[in-house]
Amino acid sequence: MQTLTVELGSRSYPIHTGAGLxxxxxxxxxxxxxxxxxxxxxxxxxxxxxxxxxxxxxxxxVAEVILPDGEQYKSIEYLEKIWDGLMAAGFNRRAxxxxxxxxxxxxxxxxxxxxxxxxxxxxxxPTTLLSQVDSSVGGKTGVxxxxxxxxxxxxWQPRAVIIDTNTLNTLDxxxxxxxxxxxxxxGFIRDSDFLAWLETHIDALLALDTAALNHAIITSCRTKADxxxxxxxxxxxxxxxxxxxxxxxxxxxxxxxxxxxHGEAISTGMAMAAKWSQLCGDINESDVQRVxxxxxxxxxxxxxxxxMSAERFIELMKHxxxxxxxxxxLVLLDALGKARVEDQVDEKALAQMINDYPRANLxx
Amino acid sequence: MQTLTVELGSRSYPIHTGAGLxxxxxxxxxxxxxxxxxxxxxxxxxxxxxxxxxxxxxxxxVAEVILPDGEQYKSIEYLEKIWDGLMAAGFNRRAxxxxxxxxxxxxxxxxxxxxxxxxxxxxxxPTTLLSQVDSSVGGKTGVxxxxxxxxxxxxWQPRAVIIDTNTLNTLDxxxxxxxxxxxxxxGFIRDSDFLAWLETHIDALLALDTAALNHAIITSCRTKADxxxxxxxxxxxxxxxxxxxxxxxxxxxxxxxxxxxHGEAISTGMAMAAKWSQLCGDINESDVQRVxxxxxxxxxxxxxxxxMSAERFIELMKHxxxxxxxxxxLVLLDALGKARVEDQVDEKALAQMINDYPRANLxx
Numbered sequence: 001m002q003t004l005t006v007e008l009g010s011r012s013y014p015i016h017t018g019a020g021l022x023x024x025x026x027x028x029x030x031x032x033x034x035x036x037x038x039x040x041x042x043x044x045x046x047x048x049x050x051x052x053x054x055x056x057x058x059x060x061x062v063a064e065v066i067l068p069d070g071e072q073y074k075s076i077e078y079l080e081k082i083w084d085g086l087m088a089a090g091f092n093r094r095a096x097x098x099x100x101x102x103x104x105x106x107x108x109x110x111x112x113x114x115x116x117x118x119x120x121x122x123x124x125x126p127t128t129l130l131s132q133v134d135s136s137v138g139g140k141t142g143v144x145x146x147x148x149x150x151x152x153x154x155x156w157q158p159r160a161v162i163i164d165t166n167t168l169n170t171l172d173x174x175x176x177x178x179x180x181x182x183x184x185x186x187g188f189i190r191d192s193d194f195l196a197w198l199e200t201h202i203d204a205l206l207a208l209d210t211a212a213l214n215h216a217i218i219t220s221c222r223t224k225a226d227x228x229x230x231x232x233x234x235x236x237x238x239x240x241x242x243x244x245x246x247x248x249x250x251x252x253x254x255x256x257x258x259x260x261x262h263g264e265a266i267s268t269g270m271a272m273a274a275k276w277s278q279l280c281g282d283i284n285e286s287d288v289q290r291v292x293x294x295x296x297x298x299x300x301x302x303x304x305x306x307x308m309s310a311e312r313f314i315e316l317m318k319h320x321x322x323x324x325x326x327x328x329x330l331v332l333l334d335a336l337g338k339a340r341v342e343d344q345v346d347e348k349a350l351a352q353m354i355n356d357y358p359r360a361n362l363x364x
Numbered sequence: 365m366q367t368l369t370v371e372l373g374s375r376s377y378p379i380h381t382g383a384g385l386x387x388x389x390x391x392x393x394x395x396x397x398x399x400x401x402x403x404x405x406x407x408x409x410x411x412x413x414x415x416x417x418x419x420x421x422x423x424x425x426v427a428e429v430i431l432p433d434g435e436q437y438k439s440i441e442y443l444e445k446i447w448d449g450l451m452a453a454g455f456n457r458r459a460x461x462x463x464x465x466x467x468x469x470x471x472x473x474x475x476x477x478x479x480x481x482x483x484x485x486x487x488x489x490p491t492t493l494l495s496q497v498d499s500s501v502g503g504k505t506g507v508x509x510x511x512x513x514x515x516x517x518x519x520w521q522p523r524a525v526i527i528d529t530n531t532l533n534t535l536d537x538x539x540x541x542x543x544x545x546x547x548x549x550x551g552f553i554r555d556s557d558f559l560a561w562l563e564t565h566i567d568a569l570l571a572l573d574t575a576a577l578n579h580a581i582i583t584s585c586r587t588k589a590d591x592x593x594x595x596x597x598x599x600x601x602x603x604x605x606x607x608x609x610x611x612x613x614x615x616x617x618x619x620x621x622x623x624x625x626h627g628e629a630i631s632t633g634m635a636m637a638a639k640w641s642q643l644c645g646d647i648n649e650s651d652v653q654r655v656x657x658x659x660x661x662x663x664x665x666x667x668x669x670x671x672m673s674a675e676r677f678i679e680l681m682k683h684x685x686x687x688x689x690x691x692x693x694l695v696l697l698d699a700l701g702k703a704r705v706e707d708q709v710d711e712k713a714l715a716q717m718i719n720d721y722p723r724a725n726l727x728x
Contacts, residue, residue: 155482
């Protein structure tokens, strides 16, 4: 087991990662305020892990809400089902919510906790690699509005994050690789040592080696925690977390959510950002090849979809929500392990780069 | 104009009270983060004050959501109309919400602000005396769930509270008196000097004398702010704010919400609490008469409803949400200007007191 404490003063909390942590209830029951526990999970995860978790909670008053699996259920309507479940169980403000699932479950259960009786405790038990390295830090919770993703929500910190790496045994290979895209991102933007470690441990991670997973997860969470601590209000360095995301969001939007997984889209997005960084003279061709090689080794795509013109890319990138005043904002690589934000983008040259960029459909 | 600063570190905010403050936009526009302003109000208030407010905001991008008037619309369904309005207007996280209305509007608009894009700024412009002295301090926002009042919400502080006492000109007399019940409560629980002042200024308040209103509003808000600061987590002294509320909630519940106004129910509740305090030997008969006289002078009821037995009172008081473990918790008066919480209540003697207590229907 490895542990990282996210330092937030009175709201500090531990992230524990290791094999079999669901069966170590002391790690999470010590963070309960009362005896009432609501487990929020989904129809995919429930048959796999719900009974295992409940078996640890014999001394508590346990209720559960099982949502359908998928981003399309990350809605106000399904959020209400969590509130309804809490009310039907008669739970008070000392109740604790456990989010058992991926990012959608964590975001929804977290916002339910933030808003039930003006705020109750919650514990994250993320079961996908993406949610383990992305949602464990930052305190973002919420649901989608019909007109926009993550538009309704709150900043609400968990009391603890329990990452049982055994839950990755049931994650399909494509989802695992998609999670690795975010892990690799932390190497690109901030940590050349970690990137070098990843280049020699991708196979161990794909094989779910526990020690390798623990190291990759804790390093990713620590990097994100450092960045968030430096920039709580998302003004500056936090933008670096969006490496590959401006290209990637364009791909996700054009393909329709779920056809390209988020991690797949940002993998290609990071490769495109690396190429653009090379054209800007910031990194050289061998750097770009290293970017492409580590992503490919993780079974991630690096080529753009065949059905997207440069014009379509530019159009969608201008509508990215992180963009101010209709320009294009890109995160570029100054070196492998060092990123910066660039607001002054030569749109014509960028269109030319995208036009020349290699294409392929999934799987690549 | 009088001003009170509620001290909350980086979240400190001013409460301004005075006649005509809606027409002094510098008081609130300085607290806007950006150029986008959403006014949330209701169908009663909109015809009276909406255009007057919008006339001050010519330099801003203004949108509005007008909700139906009434506690029954303090629901998730109508909260969604505020979120929808913000999304339809394309408002970003630098937008500001102005809550123009009574407690229901303040609670709903405040929670919409707390949850839109994980939190945007909001300005309270309370238009009822009750909301001016009650909702201005404490940061409570939220909506009702079908199974319970105020069950969904957040603590979210306003950037400023603008109390234009001219808005009381259109408040009906019964609502004004109901607001005075909360004002008088602050004298009973904490401030004998203020109580003495109230005894000589009730007529001025009922006549909407600006200086008297400013003094009563600021003193009430200051007392509440002091109590909340001493006890942010509602463990101890904050319970004193519930003087009269255990009896009062029983009356409201039995009569159906809206038949007895909240202020009317707690006025009778405070008179009953005073009577019980006398029976417990804490205050004497002349104290009880002072309690009754100041409430009556404010045109508030002090007698219990004719249709409620002692048994019904006890039954409902045991279900009050502030009660722990099925007992009855009462706030009693040790003196006029000093209150305490009593958890050890002799239920049989209490039933006898209620049984003997004078009855009358509204208006009294």
